[in-house]
Structures are given as C-alpha cells and as structure tokens.
Amino acid sequence: AQSVTQLDSQVPVFEEAPVELRCNYSSSVSVYLFWYVQYPNQGLQLLLKYLSGSTLVESINGFEAEFNKSQTSFHLRKPSVHISDTAEYFCAVPSGNTPLVFGKGTRLSVIA
Amino acid sequence: EAQVTQNPRYLITVTGKKLTVTCSQNMNHEYMSWYRQDPGLGLRQIYYSMNVEVTDKGDVPEGYKVSRKEKRNFPLILESPSPNQTSLYFCASSIPGTTTEAFFGQGTRLTVV
Numbered sequence: 001a002q003s004v005t006q007l008d009s010q011v012p013v014f015e016e017a018p019v020e021l022r023c024n025y026s027s028s029v030s031v032y033l034f035w036y037v038q039y040p041n042q043g044l045q046l047l048l049k050y051l052s053g054s055t056l057v058e059s060i061n062g063f064e065a066e067f068n069k070s071q072t073s074f075h076l077r078k079p080s081v082h083i084s085d086t087a088e089y090f091c092a093v094p095s096g097n098t099p100l101v102f103g104k105g106t107r108l109s110v111i112a
Numbered sequence: 113e114a115q116v117t118q119n120p121r122y123l124i125t126v127t128g129k130k131l132t133v134t135c136s137q138n139m140n141h142e143y144m145s146w147y148r149q150d151p152g153l154g155l156r157q158i159y160y161s162m163n164v165e166v167t168d169k170g171d172v173p174e175g176y177k178v179s180r181k182e183k184r185n186f187p188l189i190l191e192s193p194s195p196n197q198t199s200l201y202f203c204a205s206s207i208p209g210t211t212t213e214a215f216f217g218q219g220t221r222l223t224v225v
Contacts (some may be wrong), residue, residue: 006154032211043116043202043216043218043219044202045216049136049211049213051211069137094211102147102154103154104153105154
C-alpha cells in the first residue's frame with residue numbers, strides 16, 4: 001500500500017518569506033500525488049495535483065510542487081507567503097481501493 | 113453549487129447515546145468515505161463506499177457503522193459513542209479512479225463526554 005510522510009508537523013514563517021513543505025511517498029511505481037489545504041474551520045480542498053507530464057505543477061494562488069521520482073518526493077513551495085496562507089497542508093496519494101491516503105499534515109503559520 | 117454537506121457541524125453528546133452524522137453530496141459521485149482528523153495523526157479513513165449498498169472498512173472502523181441506501185447519502189452511525197471518538201469528522205466524495213479530486217464536507221466536531 002502507498003503511504004506519504006510529511007516531515008514537518010509545524011512550519012512558522014514570516015510574511016513574504018519563502019516556504020517549503022516536504023512530502024515523501026513510499027513507492028517507486030507510477031504515482032499520482034495531491035496537495036490539499038485546510039483553512040481554519042473548513043474542510044479540505046484540492047490545492048494542486050500531479051498526474052503525468054511536467055513534473056512541476058502550480059496552483060492558482062502561487063504554490064508549486066515538483067514531482068521527483070528519484071527522491072520519491074513531492075515538496076510544496078511558495079516563494080513569498082501571505083498571512084492568508086496560514087492553514088494546514090496535507091499531502092496525499094491513492095492506494096488500492098482507497099482514493100486517498102493522507103500524510104499527517106503540516107501546519108503553516110505565517111507571522112506578520 | 114457542487115458540495116458535500118454534513119450535519120451537524122458541532123455535537124456534544126454523552127457516552128453511550130447513539131448518534132448519526134449525516135452526509136449528502138449533489139455531484140452524483142459513486143465513491144464516498146468518512147475520515148476522522150486528530151492532532152498529530154492527520155486524516156484516517158473510517159469507512160468507504162464504492163456505490164449503493166457497497167461499503168467497506170477503512171483503517172479505523174471500530175465503533176462506527178455506515179450505510180449507503182442511496183447514492184447521495186452516506187451517514188455515519190455511532191451506536192455507543194465513547195470519549196475516544198471525540199474528533200473532527202469529514203465526509204468526502206469523488207468519482208471512481210485514482211486521478212480524481214475528492215470533495216470534502218465542512219466537518220463535524222464531535223465531543224463525547
């Protein structure tokens with residue numbers, strides 16, 4: 001079964017600084033990878049996904065993630081964060097009959 | 113508007129008192145599932161359903177029941193809630209396949225005292 005590991009449970013960062021949230025997945029076979037975001041008091045929503053093609057995928061709010069097969073990673077990055085990016089971020093991968101298996105989440109706190 | 117609706121959003125109950133959390137989706141999705149979210153543990157799947165009358169256990173099914181009598185509804189039933197079921201619960205739906213997006217409800221915060 002597939003699994004994902006998010007190495008950082010909490011990441012504090014100052015506003016306008018860059019950030020990287022790390023995600024590693026367990027299998028070296030072809031994978032599909034997802035990042036979901038959970039804003040305070042809300043459900044999860046899809047941020048971006050890698051299915052095939054270009055290994056660099058982008059979201060509409062400036063985040064990007066790069067699929068790296070050799071390192072089995074799918075790290076999420078943003079060059080300059082805003083207060084509104086404060087949220088919990090989950091990396092996810094499909095596994096068997098389960099559409100998604102989630103990592104434990106990384107809480108991003110943007111400090112003014 | 114495409115959405116997954118959970119009710120109630122907040123619930124406080126006592127140990128042993130049966131409760132049901134409802135989930136409804138308006139996207140005609142075959143696949144529905146329930147997760148619980150706990151600090152430091154991320155989201156863990158409780159039960160899932162691949163279509164009407166087809167349900168299966170996820171990673172943490174103990175103490176929960178589900179039913180799928182209609183495509184749009186997937187209620188979560190706690191027959192005898194216990195304090196260790198205090199958690200934040202999410203329902204999700206999607207079309208079958210490993211490349212599709214899952215849509216989540218707003219969550220139900222359950223406290224069992």
